[in-house]
Amino acid sequence: MIKINENYLKLQASYLFSDIARRVSTYQQANPEQNLIKLGIGDVTRALPAACVEAFHAAVDEMASDSTFRGYGPEQGYDFLREVIAREDFQARGAAIEADEIFVSDGAKCDSGNFQEIFSSDIRVAIPDPVYPVYVDTNVMAGRTGEARDGRYEGLVYLNGNSDNGFIPDLPEQPVDLIYLCFPNNPTGAMATREQLQKWVDYARENRAIILYDAAYEAFIQDDSLPHSIYELEGSREVAVEFRSFSKTAGFTGTRCAFTVVPKSCMAYTESGEAVPVHDLWNRRHTTKFNSVSYPVQRAAEAVYSPEGKGQVKELVAYYLNNARYIRENMEALGYRCIGGENSPYIWIDGKTDSWEFFDRLLNDAGVVCTPGAGFGKCGEGYIRISAFNSFENVREAMTRISNSL
Numbered sequence: 291m292i293k294i295n296e297n298y299l300k301l302q303a304s305y306l307f308s309d310i311a312r313r314v315s316t317y318q319q320a321n322p323e324q325n326l327i328k329l330g331i332g333d334v335t336r337a338l339p340a341a342c343v344e345a346f347h348a349a350v351d352e353m354a355s356d357s358t359f360r361g362y363g364p365e366q367g368y369d370f371l372r373e374v375i376a377r378e379d380f381q382a383r384g385a386a387i388e389a390d391e392i393f394v395s396d397g398a399k400c401d402s403g404n405f406q407e408i409f410s411s412d413i414r415v416a417i418p419d420p421v422y423p424v425y426v427d428t429n430v431m432a433g434r435t436g437e438a439r440d441g442r443y444e445g446l447v448y449l450n451g452n453s454d455n456g457f458i459p460d461l462p463e464q465p466v467d468l469i470y471l472c473f474p475n476n477p478t479g480a481m482a483t484r485e486q487l488q489k490w491v492d493y494a495r496e497n498r499a500i501i502l503y504d505a506a507y508e509a510f511i512q513d514d515s516l517p518h519s520i521y522e523l524e525g526s527r528e529v530a531v532e533f534r535s536f537s538k539t540a541g542f543t544g545t546r547c548a549f550t551v552v553p554k555s556c557m558a559y560t561e562s563g564e565a566v567p568v569h570d571l572w573n574r575r576h577t578t579k580f581n582s583v584s585y586p587v588q589r590a591a592e593a594v595y596s597p598e599g600k601g602q603v604k605e606l607v608a609y610y611l612n613n614a615r616y617i618r619e620n621m622e623a624l625g626y627r628c629i630g631g632e633n634s635p636y637i638w639i640d641g642k643t644d645s646w647e648f649f650d651r652l653l654n655d656a657g658v659v660c661t662p663g664a665g666f667g668k669c670g671e672g673y674i675r676i677s678a679f680n681s682f683e684n685v686r687e688a689m690t691r692i693s694n695s696l
């Protein structure tokens with residue numbers, strides 16, 4: 291008899307964004323005349339930067355001729371992309387990351403979800419709350435938790451975010467081995483300072499723990515005093531893995547390209563305490579289960595770092611940040627307390643009522659889709675998240691409808 295992995299039965303019936311999409315589709319079927327404005331899932335709406343499109347086309351042309359055609363590429367990604375990433379995203383900021391520590395992939399969602407596989411199933415895992423649900427669900431699937439009770443899984447150490455700590459969680463009160471952090475934060479838009487992040491790095495070093503640092507929204511950081519990478523902090527190479535993505539930065543949500551940084555000096559331990567480089571384990575996993583991203587997509591990603599690409603990406607990010615500013619100002623003018631939207635495309639709004647109720651109100655009365663904070667964890671109850679990824683015209687229309695309906 292074939293048996294299932296019963297850990298899957300502990301999960302909520304569907305993934306948060308699938309659940310929202312289903313509700314939205316039901317609403318749309320019942321109200322076909324309503325022109326919904328979607329500010330829910332953080333999916334970009336503007337075209338790829340021209341430099342990326344040009345590089346993409348040129349690479350497709352190479353694939354059209356036997357003399358320049360390429361078959362399987364290196365699983366870790368082509369050197370041309372790994373080298374430019376290491377140089378521009380890390381070395382240029384004083385972070386000592388080498389090209390062979392970069393693993394190109396098809397998404398930060400997959401990488402941040404898959405990375406836990408290389409650790410023992412009995413490690414203690416710290417999860418911020420509210421949180422991007424992928425970190426929790428993948429640990430549930432892997433059997434690191436008990437059942438969910440009252441919105442939380444037994445066996446996980448939750449790090450509470452709230453208005454008192456500005457949604458920057460404090461260090462855990464009990465020892466943990468694996469820590470998920472995300473800055474600029476999804477969903478709250480909060481950003482940790484250098485000092486706050488350094489505390490986590492120091493904690494990980496003292497406890498021989500590892501930080502999985504999700505920096506998918508790094509390009510939205512505007513304040514020069516804030517760290518773009520965890521590797522700008524002292525001692526982090528030994529205890530941190532970082533996830534990055536071209537999705538939100540350069541409009542690659544549909545094109546798919548991201549990367550994970552695994553420094554060679556980052557160690558995890560055997561039962562007997564022997565240090566093993568995490569880089570070797572991830573490389574083994576990656577080469578077994580992944581064949582990298584297509585050549586044209588990697589060429590398109592490389593173009594993000596060309597002088598034209600840099601300018602175009604900057605313009606894209608500025609466009610969405612202007613939306614974020616507009617949303618935040620309007621929600622504040624309506625009397626709602628907000629965080630985020632300054633170094634992040636997400637605005638986290640204290641809805642002063644049940645999250646799903648507020649979600650339904652915006653959907654039914656304003657025809658605007660947001661994300662209910664409760665979907666990101668218990669501490670998200672009472673909040674909603676509005677995403678800045680849409681055209682300015684739609685954002686302006688959404689804000690007009692929201693202020694007329696509230």
Ligand code: MLT
Binds near residue numbers: 331332422
């Ligand atoms: C979000 O809306 O939180 C993101 O788009 C989800 C993702 O990047 O997978």
